[in-house]
Amino acid sequence: MAFDLIGLIAVGMEFLGWLLWPLLALVLADLGLVAYLLSRRRPLAVGAAVRIVVPVGIVVAIAVAAALPAWTGSSFGQLTSLLDYLAIVGGGLGVGVVTGLLLYPPIQLLRAR
């Protein structure tokens, strides 16, 4: 049974459920912050912000990967295949990267003052 792109987006939206709208608001706020930062035409403290955001993203990724089996009422003992471990790593990486991206603009704002 094939899923097309729109179908996958629809499933993703349903998966997020009530979280979708706060998440969208957060993304829009982040984009607003980025626009504000860039419009100031002052040097950005990219390095300083990245040095904060990357470790946070890594910690979140590890925490999410560690919590994923328990989140499904399961445990690491139930993982049986390479695919299972890839799913855990992929899930952690995905959430870690998204966290880093969302965190970057406010950190950048704080560091660039």
Next chain:
Amino acid sequence: MKKFTLPHEDTGPDFGRRRFLQGSAAAAVLAGSAGAALHAPPARAQSTSARIVIVGAGAAGVSLATRLDRALDGARITIVDPREDHYYQPGLTLVATGAWERDRVVDRNARYLPRNVDWVREAVAEYDPESNRVRTDRGNWLEYDFLLVATGLQLDFRAIEGLDPDRVGENGLGCVYDTPDRAAATAQAIAAFVDTGGRGLFIQPPGGIKCAGAPFKVAMLTEHRLRQGGSRERAELLFATPHPSTGSIFSQPDMNDFLKVHLPEDRGFSMEWEHQLVALDHSARTAIFATPEGEREVEYDFIHAVPPMSAPAELLDSELADHDGDFPGWMAVDRHTLRHPRYSNVFGVGDVVGTPIGKTAASVKAQVPVAVDNLLAVMREAEPTAAYGGYTSCPLITEFGRGILVEFDYSLQMTPSFDFIDPYREQWVPWLMKDRMLHAAYKAMLRGRI
């Protein structure tokens, strides 16, 4: 050309800034486009003034309503069902085994039905396809040009003497089918059994049933609960099936072979072949089976009873039933086009139809677009050419945290949607899908998005 600067260089962000703004704009446009695509009607909705009646507001009925509402311009679409609540039935197994709370599978039909669809909160009591009309239980006649039957099926508890659905949860009686309340009551009965141990009986009924994997799932998850609770050694588990040991307990041959070995050898079930449950003595906790050697009484401490199933009685009493075909007890349809063989303006979708396999929500997902496309073709006076290939799917949950994603079609060959998920292996990923992903896919299906 100016090079994008990295962290501590901080020399001015012109190129990076422009690129970032371009990227942000592109992302915003992409997100907007996706949202618009999800909410826009098809490029050219088909104009009609036809009266379409959909009977049933379960998974199939609601999905049909949302798709037709988007595909047609000017149609008068009516859905007939008194139920306000919408049950996510694929989740009942998890409620019945204590993995999910009852409320997780209860939703509202009003959240999904389009505003343009007229919702008659009554039940259909009579089908009159000769006159293109149905009568509701309040005596109202609804006339149609096209009829879509999506009632689901009925559980025939009365076929087993002494099996009272109101007593599910009491005295060691469980039943995963039916309502979320009864699934939750089953979870309590299983929890009590895990505490006490004793003899557990797991029933497979004869004939077609919805979610044919559920009797196996409840059996295996109960066995896992016993192991988790440290009481496996105090329990004797029996799996009773009306089929002979040489027959099939599961439609898909590879899974059939797997289960016939896995249940007795890996999970310690005693397989009671050619045992058909015919009666229960609820107070005495005794089950009576019809076997080739005559009746056999078996005492139990817990029983997971599954009643026979069929199309609803009012449909069986009508000309829409399969009176002389391959699937008596179900609605007659062409197994590919889902169109009634005698009434060309009538289609059937979901559990109610007589097809070799396919009484799952996954089947509904495959059937609804076919029925809609063929209905649109018939409305244009064209031949219905869309074909349902028998797709069905069962995430066969073997333990809390493990399962096998089984997908197949009329050929009975495995038809995996995702090549990277091995359909012959117990893994955590199918459990992840069952526990966290498939409900989202189900809701998207109700909205007609997949």
